[in-house]
Amino acid sequence: MSGWLLTLLFLAALLCLLLLLSYAAYVKYVHLKFDHIPGPPRDSFFLGHAPTLSKALESYRNIHDTVLQWAEEYGPIFRINIFHRVAIYAISPEAIKEYLMSPQCPKDPYTYNLFFYLFGKRFLGKGLITDSDNEHWYKQRRIMNPAFSKTYLGKVMGLFNEKAEQMMEKLEEKADGVQEVGFHAMINCVTLDVIAKVAFGMELNLLDGSQTPFPHAIAMVLKGMIHYIQKPYMQYMPQHHKFVREVQKCTDLLRKTGKECIQKRKQAIQNGEDVPQDILTKILECAEQEGDYDDDLMLDNFITFFIAGQETTANQLSFTVMELTRQPEIMAKLRAEVDEVVGLKRDISFDDLGKLQYVTQVLKESLRMYPPAPGTTRYLAEDAVIEGVRVPGGVPLNFSTYVMGRMDKFFKDPYTFDPERFNPMAPKPDHCYFPFALGPRSCLGQVFSQMEAKVVLAKLLQRFEFSLVSGQSYEIMDMGTLRPRDGVVCTVKPRAGAAREE
Template identity: 70%
Template structure:
């Protein structure tokens, strides 16, 4: 009797396995059918052969997981397949365009939201709220516009003019640190030190916090920012990695880093709000201005404020540091450009330690150099929008319901837009030069352009001017000019230099 029951149970178990197996097989076949439908719908658009039927071009981008620049893959495809290129990822398709008219159409108009499939994934980072619905990621134009209206006064020219003193103060601290090392022998990682000064600046100017990183204080912030950036790019490449045991240690570090940034941000915002309620004297920083404007505009909830806190931390520190580091790296092999820069700085600033807003406004060649640096080495190289309805780009029909990707790194390195694109030439951006036609957008374009671009370039000019005013620098042998992609683009080898004081600066 017992053996009969056992036999019956075993039979039912086998039937269950067969049923489940058949269900899984049916689901897989249906999925394959849907993938085939997507292929048939979009395969009239030019593009490279898929690496596999199911995974599409995923492997081509996986090959860049060691921090190589995936944008170089896109550059190669743009040159080979033309201004409109189809990219497949599982059952999804994305359009990659280097057509300037499409850049103009989709970036300059508020009718095309940011791609929700990409930016909604950055709401959380491994189940921890990360960028949420802040200015960078919010795909809802009306919701985004309300935030931008509240943030705008804190980033106006008038308000930022008050911040130049902090730029000078923090940059001077960096100069003092470099003077200790400027013996022509000590090797200095310029990227690491510039990272410290830009983080000191953003925390002071935006949130009234004194970190003192340049002076040698230790904090978990730089590592936390680096971890969330690495986590962001790896999460976008593989959203399932949190379920893979081999990645758990990395995922845990990213989660703790996101928690740290949000915890500090929450404390900072709560303390400032309490100070406002108590009628205390408030620092004239970006946070104060935002909270004052928010009171008049029905406010922003605390979680949304935190989303933007994280965004400011990352965008306000990482991108400016990377731009300055790339500029120093490139100037180390451009003696004529460096000399012309120094002549402008000597003429306008001289030996002054306090650079004024007017001085910054007159640094025209410095502006050209920084723009050329952003052309060749944009820290934030790409953005995307969403095409809801059917469209046509460069004569090619695009069925609606797909994201469209734009990449200033790729377009900035294409011969048809910038002759001799790998030559560092600031004359491309001289006042008499023809303005690039929608092929240069390191801060994006249109209504969703970067809120902090003026802030960033003011800071970059102050730091770069002081550096060239005071020091000669030489790149240490063995340093490459390669780029590393860690969510933003940065110099792979850290721009390690030796420095000596400029004789003219000591007269």
């Protein structure tokens, strides 16, 4: 080997060594800067807690149970390390009030910028969930708010009823007490049909067996999100190319469909044609008044609504059905309220929803124990003292409604499903429960979601009895959102005396 090549190799090795030593020095600096904050022992100097977190996520297990254990052991403010990065968990009502409620505390750019692209394909971009620029986000929210108001959504109650009724008709075909029904899959079809129709005027007709690729596409991008967070480099590894290409294909499909839908509607409005008075039309009208609203941004929110608007409501309803199968007393009380408010009516009115107080309590308690969106993150720009702990600025603050909802210090006997916690007269701890986040960046779609959930659950209780099939577990699966692991497979039979008006 020639001397110049040996020299070149030596210099390359020396450079690598210097880079490694420099990185090690920086990691040590980070440790010194943050190690006064309590936290579990690191697995290794460089990896930090990454091995523990990676193991906790195997087979889509619920990583938030690990965070709960750490919160119980290390207190309300604790840190985790991953390579040179530090994240702070704030399991503290005071911190939530100070930072989650504040319009001055933006979303963590690093965390949410991860979802701008998904394996190189534009995904959620700068939509409402991922936009970390508060001023830019506020402009978006101002355009979107009218379309998600109670007043506007009250006008589309007929569509909520129509799609929920289709599910009831399918259940009637299977309600022999023997056939097994996967409730999570069926409710997924309903919520996707609803968001498609109510938001975008699209007829998917999934419950009728329509062969649309949308359910598969959404499932794949959700799975892709989990892998992308854990291993963003996997797109460069040959053994993962097939999976990555499938996720990319599904991302392209969602965006292509959204683009066609938006362009078609804009053209119809410009031509003076009759258009559905759905959420998309309302948003386009508001965007026209606002002016200068980017088409790519509109498309980012199309994807956001399709995923968030469908997935979280389906998971909430599925968890609720799952839990009710072991709560006969709560089930009886629910049925009594539905009988009193709805009776034999086929269509549930907007006014009826406000009278279903115990249904509301049950759905809230379901969100406490099984929040589909388990938490959120904000960015701490400046040094602060939180719960007596000095926290250097420049780090994300993680808030977990899942963890706080399962801690006895906030909710007595937290593993007991008790809807009376949300009785209007019951005392409630402040800033401990935020399944839709809190403050100015709380979820835009929470009214939409809970209207839909009430309609579906009330119709289900009005007409059917259901029992969990033997062998089903009550375990939680973490797919970015939390969902029942075993799909809530039940047998169904008609409820005695459940005849209804036509």
